[in-house]
Amino acid sequence: MTSMKRLLTIIATAILAFSTTVKAQDEAYKFDVGGALGIGGYLGEANQSNIYAHPSYSAQAFFRYLINTRWVLKTNVLTTHISGNTADMENVYPEFQPYEFSSQVFDLSARIEYNFFPYGIGEKYKKLHRFTPYLSLGVGANIAVVDGHDYFAGSIPMGVGLKFKLKPRINLGCEFTMVKCIGDHIDGKDLKDLYLIKSSFAKNTDWISTFGVSISFEFGERCTSCFYVD
Numbered sequence: 001m002t003s004m005k006r007l008l009t010i011i012a013t014a015i016l017a018f019s020t021t022v023k024a025q026d027e028a029y030k031f032d033v034g035g036a037l038g039i040g041g042y043l044g045e046a047n048q049s050n051i052y053a054h055p056s057y058s059a060q061a062f063f064r065y066l067i068n069t070r071w072v073l074k075t076n077v078l079t080t081h082i083s084g085n086t087a088d089m090e091n092v093y094p095e096f097q098p099y100e101f102s103s104q105v106f107d108l109s110a111r112i113e114y115n116f117f118p119y120g121i122g123e124k125y126k127k128l129h130r131f132t133p134y135l136s137l138g139v140g141a142n143i144a145v146v147d148g149h150d151y152f153a154g155s156i157p158m159g160v161g162l163k164f165k166l167k168p169r170i171n172l173g174c175e176f177t178m179v180k181c182i183g184d185h186i187d188g189k190d191l192k193d194l195y196l197i198k199s200s201f202a203k204n205t206d207w208i209s210t211f212g213v214s215i216s217f218e219f220g221e222r223c224t225s226c227f228y229v230d
Contacts, residue, residue, distance in 0.1 A: 028120065029169065032064035032072075034216025036175070043207040044187045046084030046099055051209045056081040058210040066218070069118035069128060074136070076157070078107040078179075080210055084187055101146060101187050105208060107179060109140025109157050121168045130165040136175070142208075144186040153183025155208075169218040179208040 040058035041051040058080035065073040085100040113136045120128035136159040144151045161175030186206050 028066075028222045029218035030066055030220035030222055032066060032171065032216045032218045034062060034171070034214055036060040036062070036173075036212035036214035038210055038212025040080030040082055040105075041209040042082035042084055042103075042187065043209065044084065045206075046101060046187050051207075054083045054085070056083065058212055060210070060212060060214070062214075062216070064113075064216070069120050069126060070115050072113040072115070072134075074111045074113055074138070076107075076109050076111055076138070076140075078105075078109070078210065080105050080107075080208060082186070082208060103144045103146045103186055105142055105144045105186055107140055107142035107155055107157070107208070109138045109155060109179075111136045111138030111157060111159075115163070119163060119165065121165050132163050134161055134163060135159070136161070136177070140179075142179075142181065142186070146185070146187070151183065151185035153181045153185065153206075155182065156180040171214075171216045171218070173214040173216070174212065175214065176211045177209065179210075181206040181208065 036059070038058050039052065039055045041053070041055055043051055047053050058078065060076060060078045062074055062076045064075075067073060081102070081104050083100075083102045085098065113134050115132045115134045117129035117132040118126055119130075119132045120126070121130055122128065136157070138157050140155040140157060142153055142155050144153070157177055157179045159175050159177035161173055163171055163173045166172050184206055186208070
């Protein structure tokens, strides 16, 4: 009789452990917060071909609202150091004077991400994937600090990346992003309208580029008993 009780206790414990494991695997969360480190580059009047001719660091912090397994809203804060030198270029500017600059850029943006595959762990009926490529697009604004002067501009970030769910609440990722600057001063005021052609959105050549590796943590558990909620 004692052996039977022990056996039932062991079975009950195993069932409870299994149920807890299944629940943990099926948990879904509303929010994701994390950061990324990588390299930054620049395209503009002082560098017109090689994005990473003068590579430097970039750092990002982000907050995501997980709409569902495909769509994500993201707030992103980026800082990167960029630089350029016209002496590296074959093109010669008026008066044959080389120009060199160094700039610290801070960019705040709101983006939307689209996952190619439904992203997550568990919930087999949703056919979730632990790995997915994704695209992102957004709008924002940045400030560039050049030679002690601050220059403001709008921005349009466009990115492509990969996500991998290491654990139910931990994500790893990498992303390549190009940020179109709606302004022509991130490389300093002296490079504006060098050919006396008035700058415009189409003619402005200033871009920021970043490539980073990220880690993030999900929180804010969703209702797991409501199957219509992603």
